[in-house]
Amino acid sequence: MAAEPVFVLPGDHIDPSLIPSHPKKALRLGPGLRHVPPTDVLPTLAGQLVTDRQKNAIRVETSEGHYVPRVGELVIGTVNKSAADVYYVFLSDHTAPVLLPQLSFESATRKTRPMLAPGALVYARVSLANKHMDPEIECVSATTGKSDGLGPLAGGMLFNISLGMARRLMLPKTAADGEVAVLDEFASLGLQFETATGRNGKFWVDSDSAKTVIAVGRAIQETDERRLSVQDQKKLVKALIKGLN
Known part of the structure; x- marks a missing residue:
């Protein structure tokens, strides 16, 4: 328990x-x-x-306030612009961008590095965070050289959530420890989707069905904003499922 x-x-x-x-x-x-x-x-x-x-x-x-990068945390960022060797990436509104080296991707070279346009989303890990230097993120493991699930996020939709909800979603047992049951409920009812959670208060959903994307994202946001109990989350999912049919 x-x-x-x-x-x-x-x-x-x-x-x-x-x-x-x-x-x-x-x-x-x-x-x-x-x-x-x-x-x-x-x-x-x-x-x-x-x-x-x-x-x-x-x-x-704290559930509110702006995100402060910490080394090792997973985040979802939005590319702002590119320079010679780095991308400038926003992790939250009204804060300075962090740096993403263009070679910080699996097997990336100057010829094979991904070309990310402004507005592109990336799932990354904070690799540098101190008050004397600009924060940096990476999309590759420094020890294995593998992406480990990090990299550009193609398609889908990004939803804003509180920092507290982001922490709950990233617990090993989301339903038991974080008391967030909506994802398991949707999956048990046959919906197929993919998600990624950024510790910076970002939640990404992708699916072949646009209606599924909106339903899952909306359920997480409503659970967050209304502080729904597990039972109320299950009722919400059932109501949203009816709307999909």
Whole structure:
């Protein structure tokens, strides 16, 4: 059973048992937290406290606000323009673009690299993120040289979702841990579609049926905006399925 979520307000005391510890790795404080010497960790934002004990990291997750790139996170970006060796890619509205090296694709060379026009979508991983340099993303694994499912997203439709919903969709067990059942419900009823979720609040859907694309995207957005329970999600899916017939 998934642990109950812990929500914090700015200045709240955080129970030491919630702060991960590792014998070799230093504690990594993410957005929404600050260190108060000697040992206190205080939230600076209101939201859900999220820990990653394997990475010895902790942060405050907010559903709203703009996305802050973090190394290793999967994102969906929109190509803005290209330069000599990089693409400039937007991860969210009203923020500066990140850099996508044109050779950061599987088996890419100067002759075989993908030619991405403005408006093209890419599924990528954040490879560089610090306050002193422009963030970078990549569409290839630095260790294997393979795409691992990353790269241009052709066709389909992109939907905006909250950062909180994006996190829920990217949990290993979306229905059980994230309490998002609509995708499993659609699949169990025979709909065929493909999805990709960006940690930056983007949800992409593709299918041979345009109606299916719209139904799946709409279901995720309504679940997000109306904060539907699992039972209400199932009712929503049934209603949308009727509209497809």
